[in-house]
Amino acid sequence: MSLATEWRPALQAWAQRDGVTWVYLAKLLTAAFLTYWIALRLELPQPSTALVTVFIVMQPQSGxxxxxxxxxxxGTLLGLVVVVTLIALFGQHSDVFLGCLALWVGLCCGLSARYRNFQAYAFVLTGYTAAIVGVPALTHPEGVYLSAVWRAVEIGLAVICSGVVSAVIFPQSSRTALRALLGKRLGSFAAFAADSLQGRLPEGAFAQHNRRLVAEAVGLEHxxxxxxxxxxxxxxxxxxxxxxNSEFMQCTTRFNALYQQLERLRHEAPTAWHDLHPALAGLLRLLEDYRDQPLDGASAVPLVARLEALQHMTAQRLAHLPATLHQQDLDTAGELLMGLLHELLDYARTHASLASHRHPREQWAVGFTPRTNLWVCAASGLRGFITVALAASFWLATAWPSGVSLVISAAAGISLTASTPNPWRAGVQMGMGVMLSSVVGFVEYFLVYPHIDGFVLLCFVLAPALLLGGFLTTRLSTMGIGLGYLITFASGAIPANLTVYNPTGFINDCIANIIAFGVCAIAGAVVLPTHAPWAWRHLQQDLRRQVGFAAHGRLKHLRQRFESRNRDVLQHxxxxxxxxxxxxxxxxQWALSVQDVGHALVRLRELGQAPAAVAEALTQLFERPAVARRHEALKALDEALAQSPSQPAAAYLHFIRSALLNPRSPLAQL
Known part of the structure; x- marks a missing residue:
């Protein structure tokens, strides 16, 4: 065996793992130095703003x-409009301006916690852009408009350079990741479903797989x-x-409901469970055949044909099942099984349609609905307001020359940590990055820069410092450290066109930055911390309220909106x-219970057979869980079933009743 043959697998593994990281770091440096060179050539007043933008927007993939x-x-343009307006109104009253700025940053922090993905990031930028432009302009309010224009130009330059470098130099497309995720999704679900139905899952694996499916649904939408x-x-x-994505969520909900019903049959009516096996056999064969198999548009076509045939065959087998004492349980399981096959067929048809550029199934007006608790958003907003207000008050009280840096860093830090799951941890990490950048920046600025000349040498001495920060951002455990390091290093330790040699001012600004991020971390730990039990209780209540949404929400696209809201709340x-x-x-456990009951309620409403008493009793039960309300809900269900409703309404009513009696349900622990 040749040396090349031996090393090739190792090199391929390195390229897929660490090689991607180093390509990203090379692109990060290229974009940063290109932006920096153009900013210096154009004599922009603050090249550091452009560099900070590069470090924030650069990602391994182009999308x-x-x-x-x-x-x-x-976000920047909106922030500039706001700050120009505030300066025009309160430029002569620093205290009023800073109070309004604190309110604006708090509002933006709350909105960044409310929304998802890069929409949240837009509100982050809107908040601290106002601070970056407005606070220095307090001493010269007449120059705020020109300052705003320069900030827009600097950020626009960074955006263009980052986009060009990302798209031209070893481009990494998000499309590849999206196709890979879609391709393995059904195979992974088939393996999970087959193992679940055959009792091969180890203890706790069912919950773990469900958490993964929720994360995948939210991640795919992003x-x-x-x-x-x-x-x-x-x-x-x-x-x-x-x-x-919506259809896959409905598939998982249908499967969870079927699994719960089959488990009840297995323990309470083993004979009926055994009688159902012939109807399940076709589904099990299908799941085993597609276990861990990739799926694309072309291979989805035979899956559609197979599911259509399986749907017809399963309906015939269900119709010929022997009568049993547990007929209602059997009918419910059969209805859930047919529902799962129907959802899988819809999913396969949509997957097959991806092979065409144009298709009627493209007409889909229901997006993924994010749902963040308003109290959690309000807590983020309150932290933002308090942090900036404290920094501004300290500046006004002490007239500290580095108070400008203090307020700006406080606004930036609290904005960047507002939408994180743990603002305290994010603030601590970014503070560590600030301290590291202070040391490295001092060495570079006062011990290295005086001994070099020219842009090439400047890039040469900057590269190791920037690589350190960039590498830290590629690791999940140190991402906050890297981000804090790069932001403060770029804003304080990279020379502008007019460079000032001022060690005292530099040290004071570093102290201000450290204090600001320290205050952000303390605010995240003290002011209504989102990782505390109060937040979990509110989010659990939001989960339970989804049953009321299923019972009383607008019926159009209700299933899809219910699915996405429920999963978004659970993921958050x-x-x-x-x-x-x-x-x-x-x-x-609460999410699964809500999914079971809520989905059945939606189906009853779609059939026009949802008893008002049942819907109201279930809403009250999940809104304020109690033993008495559970009894009331069961009584309402018994009364509805006593009226002998037709199928499939009877099956869904019976399923809801079984879900309330499920000993593994959180309702059983009341």
Missing amino acids: PVIAKSAWRLL LRSVTVFEDPLTHLRSGRLSRL ATSLAAARPPVQDNLL
Whole structure:
């Protein structure tokens, strides 16, 4: 065996793992130095603003760079409009201006926590852009408009350079990641479903797989939203991709309901469970055949034909099942099985349609609906207001020359940590990055820069410092450190066209930055911390309220909106409780219960057979869980079933009743 043959697998593994990281770092440096050189040539007043933008918007893939850049421009422009307005109104009254600025940053922090993905980032930028431009302009309010124009030019330059470098130099397309995720999704689900139905899952694996499916649903929507920016073919399929995500969520909900019903049959009516096996056999064969198999538009076509045949065959087998004492349980399981096959067929048809640029299934007006608790958003807004207000008050009280840096860093730090699951941890990490950048920046600025001349040598001495920060951002455990390092290093330790040798001022600014990020971390830990039990309780309540939404929400596209809202709340809640597995398990149990009951309620409403008393009793039960309300809900269900409703309404009513009696449900622990 030749040496090349031996080393090739290792090199390929390195290229797929660490090689991608080093390509990204090379692109980061290229974009930074290109932006810096153009900014110096154009004699822009603050090249550091452009560099900070590069470090924030650069991503390993092109799609997120373009999406983040677009939202950054939008957020920056809105922030500039606000700050020019505030200076025009209160430029002569520093205290009033800073109070309004604190309110504005707080509002933006709350909105950044409310929204998802790069929409949240736009509000982050809107908040601290006002501080970056407005606070220095207090001493010269007449120059605020020109300052705003320069900031827009600097950020626009950085956005263009970042986008060009990301798209031209070893481009990494988000489309590849999106296709890979879509391709393996059904195979992974088939393996999970087959193992679940055959009792091969180890203890706790069912909950773990459900958490992963929720994260995948939210992650795929994020990936779709950024890929449409870079790839016209994905843009043509955006509606179908959104539809595919919604249909997959409905498949998982149907499967969870079927699994719960089969488990009840297994323990309470083993004879009926055994009688159902012939009807399940076709589904099990299908799942085993597609276990861990990739799926694309072409291979989805035979899957559609197979599911259509399986649907017909399963209906016939269900019709010929023997009568049993547990007929209602059997009918319910049969209805859920047919529902799962129907959802899988819809999913396969949409997947097959991706092979065409144009398709009728593209007409899909229902997007993924984010749902963040208003109290959590208000807590983020309050932290933003308090942090900036404290920094501004300290500046006004002491007239500290570095108070400008203090207020700006406080606004930037609290804005960047507002939408993170753990603002305290994010603030601490960014503070560590600030301290590291202060040391490295001092060495560079006062010990290295005086001994070099020319842009090439400047890039040469900057490269190691920037590589350090860039590398830290590529690791999840040190991402906050790297971001804090790069932002403060770029804003304080990189020379502008007019460079001032002022060690005292530099040290004071470093102290101000450290204090500001320290205050941000303390605010995240003290002012209504989102990783505390109060936040989990509110988010759990939001989960339970989805039953009321299913019972009384507008019926048009209700199933899709219910699915996306439920999963978004669960994903947000579990991210806040990342360090508390028991809390995550409890939230997941509530989410599964809400999905079971809510989905059945929606189906009853679609059939026009949802008893008002049942809907109201279930809403009250999940709104304020109590033993008495559970009895009332069961009584309402018994009364509805006593009226002998037709199928499939009777099956869904019976399923809801069984879900309330499920000993593994959180309702059973009341």
